[in-house]
Amino acid sequence: MHFKDENQMTELLHISFVDDEREAVPDIDKAEMDEINGATTGTKGLSELHLLRRDIWTNFVQ
Numbered sequence: 001m002h003f004k005d006e007n008q009m010t011e012l013l014h015i016s017f018v019d020d021e022r023e024a025v026p027d028i029d030k031a032e033m034d035e036i037n038g039a040t041t042g043t044k045g046l047s048e049l050h051l052l053r054r055d056i057w058t059n060f061v062q
Contacts, residue, residue: 003009010016046054
């Protein structure tokens with residue numbers, strides 16, 4: 001399918017919000033992400049099942 005212009009594609013896909021001139025959010029750098037992960041991934045008090053689930057999702061993302 002060929003579109004006559006970009007507006008036609010945007011209307012079809014219902015993604016007009018993509019170009020709403022919001023300020024772009026900066027990416028999180030690796031050092032900041034490591035700090036966040038270190039603060040939230042403590043294993044104290046987690047059951048074996050919780051640890052397994054965390055490992056599965058961590059590896060899935062990577």
